[in-house]
Amino acid sequence: MSAARIPTITPYPDGPLILRGDVQLETPDGTRIDPHRRTVAPCRCGLSSIKPFCDGTHKVTGFRTDD
Amino acid sequence: MYDTAPAIRRIVVFTPRGPLSDAVLERLTSSARPELSAPADDAVRRSEDILADDDVQSALFLLYASAYGSVEGIDPGSEWDPDLIRLRRSLEEAFEAALRAQVAMPALPEPTPDAVARALFALVEADDSPSVARHLARRATAEQVRESLVLRSVYTLREADPHSWAIPRLTGAPKAALVEIQADEYGGGRPDRMHAELFAQALRGAGLDDGYGAYLDQIPAITLAAQNMMSMFGLNRRLLGAIVGHLAAYEMTSSIPCRMIAGGLRRLGFGDEVAEYFDEHVEADAVHEQIAAHDLAGGLAAQRPELLPDIVFGAAACLCVEGRAGAQALAAWDDDRSALRPGAGS
Numbered sequence: 001m002s003a004a005r006i007p008t009i010t011p012y013p014d015g016p017l018i019l020r021g022d023v024q025l026e027t028p029d030g031t032r033i034d035p036h037r038r039t040v041a042p043c044r045c046g047l048s049s050i051k052p053f054c055d056g057t058h059k060v061t062g063f064r065t066d067d
Numbered sequence: 068m069y070d071t072a073p074a075i076r077r078i079v080v081f082t083p084r085g086p087l088s089d090a091v092l093e094r095l096t097s098s099a100r101p102e103l104s105a106p107a108d109d110a111v112r113r114s115e116d117i118l119a120d121d122d123v124q125s126a127l128f129l130l131y132a133s134a135y136g137s138v139e140g141i142d143p144g145s146e147w148d149p150d151l152i153r154l155r156r157s158l159e160e161a162f163e164a165a166l167r168a169q170v171a172m173p174a175l176p177e178p179t180p181d182a183v184a185r186a187l188f189a190l191v192e193a194d195d196s197p198s199v200a201r202h203l204a205r206r207a208t209a210e211q212v213r214e215s216l217v218l219r220s221v222y223t224l225r226e227a228d229p230h231s232w233a234i235p236r237l238t239g240a241p242k243a244a245l246v247e248i249q250a251d252e253y254g255g256g257r258p259d260r261m262h263a264e265l266f267a268q269a270l271r272g273a274g275l276d277d278g279y280g281a282y283l284d285q286i287p288a289i290t291l292a293a294q295n296m297m298s299m300f301g302l303n304r305r306l307l308g309a310i311v312g313h314l315a316a317y318e319m320t321s322s323i324p325c326r327m328i329a330g331g332l333r334r335l336g337f338g339d340e341v342a343e344y345f346d347e348h349v350e351a352d353a354v355h356e357q358i359a360a361h362d363l364a365g366g367l368a369a370q371r372p373e374l375l376p377d378i379v380f381g382a383a384a385c386l387c388v389e390g391r392a393g394a395q396a397l398a399a400w401d402d403d404r405s406a407l408r409p410g411a412g413s
Contacts (some may be wrong), residue, residue: 012189012357013181023238036347037251041354049326054353065380067181 008052016041016054025052072281079140080280081129084288085122091129103154111158117127117165118388119290121408123158124291128283130155131298136246137225138280159299159304163306166296170384178372180365187312187360187382191319196390197397203331207400212335213273214406215328218396219280221294223266224279227252229294230314232301239312241370244362248355260350265344272340285407289392291407296388300381310365310375312381315359317359320386321352 007021019040025033035050045063048055049060079096083089087110090101107126114120133146134140140406145151176186203215211280222229227249233243254260301312329345339346364382368375396406 012361014124015357016353018354018357036350037354039247039251039354039358041350041357050350053350054186054322055326055349056353056356059188060323 011065011067014042014064015058025044072113074220074406079138080278081125081138081283083122084125087122088129091126091151091154094148095129095133095145097142100150103150103226107154107157108320111114111161114161116160116259118169118391119288119292124288124295125163127155127158127162127299128291128296130158130210131295131302132280134298134302135225135228136212137228138283146407161302162295162299164182165288166384167380170380170387172380172383173374175375175379178375179291180361180369183365183368183375183378184360186379187315187364190379190382191316194320194386194390196386198324198327198333199393199396201356202397202400204327204334206332207331207335208336209335211400211406212332212337213275214269215396216273217285217407218287218290218392219291220266220270220275220279220282221286224263224270224277226262226266228309229297229301233307233310233314236378237308237311239366241363241367244358244366245314246313248314248363249352249357251355254407260347262344262347264390265347269311269341269344272338282407285409287392287406287408289388289395293388293392306381307382308367308371308377309384311364311374312378312383313385314381315364315378316382316385317389318352318355318359320389322356324350325349325352351353 005021007019007023010020012018015033019042020038025040027033029046043051043054043058044065045058045061047057047061048064049057079092082323083092086105087106090103090106093099093101108121110120110126111117114123117123129138129149131142133141133151136143138277171191173186176182185195199215203212207215217358230245231249234242235251249254252262254262254264258264270277297310297313300306300313325348328341329349332342332345364378368378399406
């Protein structure tokens with residue numbers, strides 16, 4: 001695998017993680033989670049209504065990161 | 068040979084709204100060559116508010132429809148007609164001047180991805196336009212929901228297209244960011260997942276016509292202006308910063324409102340085939356807004372700091388014009404009126 005194809009996870013300031021690359025998302029019991037798209041945003045504030053994905057709720061709850 | 072017989076005009080789903088749009092329609096759909104500069108000058112001179120001017124905005128809409136090929140019956144051979152290009156430029160000059168006069172510009176951030184993204188999120192958060200999504204979530208009737216879908220369809224049946232004009236004008240990281248967003252908008256290789264197709268499905272599910280322009284005669288000037296603004300920003304390379312800023316603001320005002328709208332649709336008993344477009348945007352635009360703010364708008368500002376003022380202008384203009392269009396619809400619904408224009412012949 002070339003370096004360019006290593007999956008990346010980027011924490012965006014005051015926002016979600018952004019996950020790029022070939023990663024399989026699974027529930028704790030091993031059930032596959034459909035990512036729906038190539039680039040996905042896992043929730044980081046814990047308040048999303050569509051976890052494990054971000055739904056923008058962090059913007060109305062004042063979620064802040066330290067960067 | 069393209070058929071340029073006058074009869075072709077019958078299939079264009081558009082009724083002129085004044086002398087200027089009448090002349091433009093004639094030029095785009097027939098071999099007739101009515102004079103354009105006098106009606107254009109007259110229309111601009113007498114207009115008190117270009118953004119809400121039916122004749123000017125519908126003429127501009129037709130001129131852009133010629134570039135997109137979005138409206139049936141427009142002769143492809145007229146796309147680069149010098150008279151029509153000259154006309155478009157003169158109308159754009161008046162339209163852009165009106166936008167720049169109307170849009171309040173915030174202080175500019177430093178041209179770094181982080182500072183630009185923070186400034187854009189702050190700009191969106193400070194926007195106090197009345198919320199159409201909240202009305203749809205809580206109080207709207209099914210008929211008002213259908214009207215909101217009709218208003219939205221001007222953009223969403225061609226979703227993402229105005230911003231795609233920017234792709235060849237960008238290089239490096241901001242280009243990769245825009246393509247990352249647009250690839251998702253266009254379904255990631257799956258035609259049935261294209262956002263425009265999901266919206267067509269929503270229209271059909273709500274008992275509406277999914278043909279582009281089917282309701283054109285009922286679209287108010289300010290809603291055409293919102294679409295024309297994107298087309299103008301996208302088609303003019305000198306406005307590259309503005310189309311990038313516009314996309315950032317558009318994405319940043321989507322995920323939470325779409326969740327509210329999906330809730331409103333279900334409250335009124337619309338099916339999942341109608342709500343799916345909005346469900347998809349809750350998740351997709353929470354991704355897109357990060358990429359658009361940091362990597363696209365912030366990345367472009369870092370790469371080309373001279374574009375920073377227009378990046379911010381494009382974002383502020385998006386909020387201003389979408390806000391006006393939304394306020395006009397809400398005012399109509401508050402009065403128990405339709406938010407649509409009376410259609411041709413009705």
